[in-house]
Amino acid sequence: MDSTQVKLELFNDNYFDLFEKEKNEVMTSLEGRVLKSVLQKNNLPENFRSLVQAHLKKNSAHPCDEVRQDLAGTPAAEKDLRALYARLNREYFDGGMAVRIEWGKNVKTANRRSLRFGSYDSRKKLIRIHPRLKQDFVPLTVLELTIYHEMCHDYLPPVKRNGQWQTHHRDFKRKEREFRHYREAMHWEKAHWAKLLAPSPPES
Ligand SMILES: [Zn+2]
Incomplete structure (x- = not known):
């Protein structure tokens, strides 16, 4: 055939x-x-x-047709949150951002689509990144986009429109797309989210 x-x-x-x-x-x-x-x-x-x-x-095997090259994984040892944050701060925010960043706890949540890989607490000015992103198969760019996304939350706070608070508003999305490897990282996430949500490996 x-x-x-x-x-x-x-x-x-x-x-x-x-x-x-x-x-x-x-x-x-x-x-x-x-x-x-x-x-x-x-x-x-x-x-x-x-x-x-x-x-x-x-x-349909390619969730995002415009990106043909898949990103390679980056060893956990090379994933230094503070260094990555400092670089993104220089490159996209003129070094003007002053928040803290740390790995979150490896809580054993049920496997579901909605697991968040980063969060930002504006009161504590603290970004937390899910330790699943530390795994060797996760490309550095994907970790960087997650950090960058949370930094954008500090830079562009929620706005109220029609009585509703919007966090991922138009200006936010525009800023988020400034990330140099936005499409590649999004493509990787779409293609590998199932693996990311799989039961996490034992703590190293
Ligand atoms: Zn967000």
């Missing part, structure tokens, strides 16, 4: 000018939409159906 492939063609090439993204990204997204609606049909030949399903599965 290897010779059989699912391929979509678009007749009007100008279509791609409507989008800011690269042509291949638009195509993948479009393909997904078309093929999913094809699968809704009841009278599809079974071999065609399984071919389409396999193709969709293959494409």
Whole structure:
């Protein structure tokens, strides 16, 4: 069956000018939409159906199409929170930030999607980073983005809009995206969150 492939063609090439993204990204997204609606049909030949399903599965293996290179892990010994914080402070905040930072406790929480890897206590001016990010398979950039995210909370406090406090508001998100490897780090998190949430290894 290897010779059989699912391929979509678009007749009007100008279509791609409507989008800011690269042509291949638009195509993948479009393909997904078309093929999913094809699968809704009841009278599809079974071999065609399984071919389409396999193709969709293959494409969804990459949660974020624009990033093709996966980041490598960084040994725990190289993960010095204070040094990383100091560097980020210089690079993104003109050295003007004055908060403390420490590893959090390795609490055995139930495995769930919502586990937070960093927190910021504005009263104590203290950032805590979850020790799971110390693990060797976690890239330094991912740890850095987590620290940077919490630093942004100090730099851009919550704002009240329509009677609601917003922490990740527009200005916050804009500042967060200034992080040089934002997309790579987000991509890694999306691809590896299940491993990050897996039962944590014994304390070293
Ligand atoms: Zn946050």
